[in-house]
Amino acid sequence: MTLIPLAILLYIPFVYASQPSLNGTSIPTLDVSDCPSCSDTRTLWDILWSCAATLFACAWTAIHPNIPGMKEGKLAMTSRRLLIMVMALIAPELMITWAARQFFSARAAAKKFNDEFGSQHAQANGDHGDIAESTATLLHEISESDEGSAPKAAVRNFREWTVTHGFFAWMGGFMLYVNDKPRATLDPDELQTFIREGSVDMPVITEAEIADRSKGDGLSKGIAILQLVWFVLQLVARYAQNLPITLLEIDTLAVAALTCIAYRIWWKKPKDVGCPYTVHWKTTASLPRKLTYEYVDNITYILARCDCCPYFVYLVYPITSLMGIEVTISPRAARSRRVPSLGGYGEYHGVIITLIGCFCGMVFGGIHCLGWNFLFHRQTEQLLWRAASLMIMCSPVPILLSSSFVSSGMSNSSSVLRDIIGISLFVASIISILIYITARVTLIVLLILSPQSLPSGVYVTVAWTKFFPHL
Template structure:
């Protein structure tokens, strides 16, 4: 927060210094700033760096399994990054769910009597990301969920972990300065975009799309500010009993369990049997179902926590707030693209594609969910339509996102002259 305050004061000083060099004949007129030129490389590099900060640097992944190779960890991170490009509101929802879950877990541990005020929000994030691993005979056995830790401490099978918040932050690959630099870059990008709007300078579609990512990025970073970044190994917790085994006290879940077709065909009864023939469907719907906390979805894998973990059952108000926030974030993300309705397009067909895709992103998530609920509650005989409707809306959303991403770069070859102008004082603000 101090870093952000310093940046704000710096910006105020720069703006005031710029305003003193302008004419003051009419105190009610907006000062006319001096302009400079920027190149296509400047536009692309600033946007891509900000986009990278939003879809890669801002992601705080859970701790990987000890059995994962570096290549497997990299592929997993790449998959999350691609998902962040396609559905950034899903990442923001993930961050919000973990923040709400961490608040709930913190209260649970503070009232347990084992930690008093030594258990912090950082501890809660750490346990939710798979930070405590149960070891039996020197080997990793199971990732400990918050309720498992309290249960096994109460029954005397493990000692209460004594890891401090400072030790957890020491494992993290990011601190307030590194996170602040990312926020600084994103903040600078948003600031210079606002100045372009104020002085009626042309904005490229790449900048509009990046701005949409930046808006969700601020929320994501705010939710994950106390979450450790890129922790590679969990903290060991050792099994003490020689008379019983961990499987007698905690639930073991197979990591290869797939989501059956029954979920999407409207029965919502999920079994733990491995399902064949679903193809790519589990990859599309599983993150959403995990975030919702759908009954029957594996809530903990043996040696790692699922990426979009829904093991903490949120209370009514929190779950409702999370669901509504997810729809609002999706609508805001799409609405920002729609705001570029009258931006100069090289080809009329590209303008139509951009506007229709933006509208699809605004409407598809909430409309699809409301139709799904309506079929369930009001038309039981038509529940079989829920599966094709889900497929249709997912295909519509993914197609619209792909079109927007392509147009963001495809329209750079024919920019109007005003797009190469820039307000001079924005270059004085520290950025990458």
């Protein structure tokens, strides 16, 4: 299934409106259906295909969604992934923020399990350190039956957790069953608490078994990365030979550069897992209390049903979720017993994550500055491109300052000056977010209009590209 991004589809009406000059002579139209007779030229279709393949590799294959809900159809899962793909194309730095939050949460979950159950497991097995392996196994079984301690039995079955286990737990990998009926997805903290109390058994699942559930392997990830590397090499070669590049290629380069970072962060996360691991509640234990993913976020649900602001909630929800401000549990997520589509993380290393996201946003805007001297159809369009690129590059600064101010603890102290600074930084952060959205929309519109004034050198290709295999 090949999905061509919306921006590339909107390029097509301008193909026949563009007037490139290949050898100094202006031609009224360009027939993109025919291949050029010269081996050192490329068509607009070649440019569109190269960008489409790269964007597809970035925004589709690189995304590692959470585990879908129970009885959800292919249409629901595909539409949800399409939404995430569009967000990755529009704001890839938010994808990096989401991936970073999941990585730190996964690492913290693995460390918690290893610290609590790993040491107990080593201590329990250490009692048989000088006995033969068969005798130790026999004593192990006897001790479990005689002692009747569920927590100790669970500890004896513990296997060291890795970051992959942490990812699997946060993405909805463990489903709690009560009386053989699904109750809700467990987050790592709930799973750890129930194991400690002896309400559930330790889930015995290895990293290899989790990888077997994953639909992504090293080969598929390597192919996507090769496509990105090939695209970047082409642009570097064009720059070395003083050949111009299109604004679409610049935007694709920016998305690809940031997606590579998210791809690396998600490298250990299972991809496209279809169903969770079953954890059964013991009949001797009292029923569990309210679980995290079991009930709807009432405040958000009320606002969504309000006639005055439903669209505002739907617009803000992706931003607040990816940034880690608030994860909304929608009625659909609670009904299907799954982790929120853009959730699956805890509160860990907030300042570092904000720093990563802001830095990536500045890099994203800086790459767009490569089109500073692009020949636009009108000078106004050139000024808008420059201004929008600079605004994207500078807008993360107030957000970073506000986050640093809150994390430092200065906002909790009683001082009129500190209150003024805190409110000012908060207002500046809101304004910077609005500026970013406006600037990004401006760049997308200019991308669509740019084929009207493509320079002639855009269609000239570097000599060595035909000797390298590519997608």
